[in-house]
Amino acid sequence: MVKLNLLGTYRNGNYNVSLYFDGTKVRETLVPEDTSFIADFPECIDLKITNQCTMNCPYCHENSTKDGLHGELFNNEFINTLKPYTELAIGGGNPLSHPDLIKFLELLKLKNIIANITVNQTHFMQDILIIDKLINEDLIKGIGVSFTSYDDNFIRLAQKYPNLVLHVINGVVDYNDLVKMFGKDFKILILGYKNIRRGADYYSQAIEGNKKIIYDNIKEIVNGFKVTSFDNLAIKQLELRRLFTKRKWDEFYMGDDGQYTMYIDLVNREFAKSSTSFERYFLKDNIVEMFNLVKTLDKL
Ligand code: SF4
Structure with missing residues (x-):
């Protein structure tokens, strides 16, 4: 059995969470027979810090542009209410374009918040020295790289980062490019x-x-990669439920949007259930207050 290195544990509502350095997360209810996991605060927040990006991708659902605005990263009272080990998936736009990114990550590190960032493949290649600094100074735990096209140089470089996750968009990614990456860990x-x-x-x-x-x-894709994960929209589009028994599905499925996760946009200073939600609310000072509202959205 592979021994995983523990990053930290915390209690959230009626369950405990263990986080490991390789990104593995384990939830266990306080009472083993209890199968309902009720969170008091979000485990993971999708945090948009800028709408600036030079890539101008035609399918960009964030409408990011080279003239896009940066969000204000300080003077956000809710940051002081985040629980240690909350995971922040920091994105944009291009988060590397934000002039306050490093100072912001230093603040998060002091608070024991787990920061991960997502950048485009081109920006990853262009700004590899900054990426190295963020990793070497332990300012980020993981890096997501939005994969656009197969490139040997990129593949060679990306293989050096054990906590790198390739992000691809269902409908945009070329299956032949994925096949070329099979078996490369x-x-x-x-x-x-x-x-x-x-x-x-x-x-x-x-x-x-x-x-x-x-x-x-x-199935070929799942077998071709070391770990394959999906966001909830991809789970729906690919009808992944068809591939699992009920027991396996309960083990695999991490919950609906808004159950353990939420979205915060620091550019427009608003929060929502996910980045695709049109129902958005003005930022509040307390993360639990925002999360409580997000959790009720389906019930309203
Ligand atoms: S790289 Fe990402 S943020 Fe930038 S334009 Fe493309 S999809 Fe949008």
């Missing part, structure tokens, strides 16, 4: 295609065709 996160903002303009039959190829070859 990569972790991959498949994200659902977001049919909003530029994503709505870009949507076409070609996207549906690509999605169908991923749908038909999902």
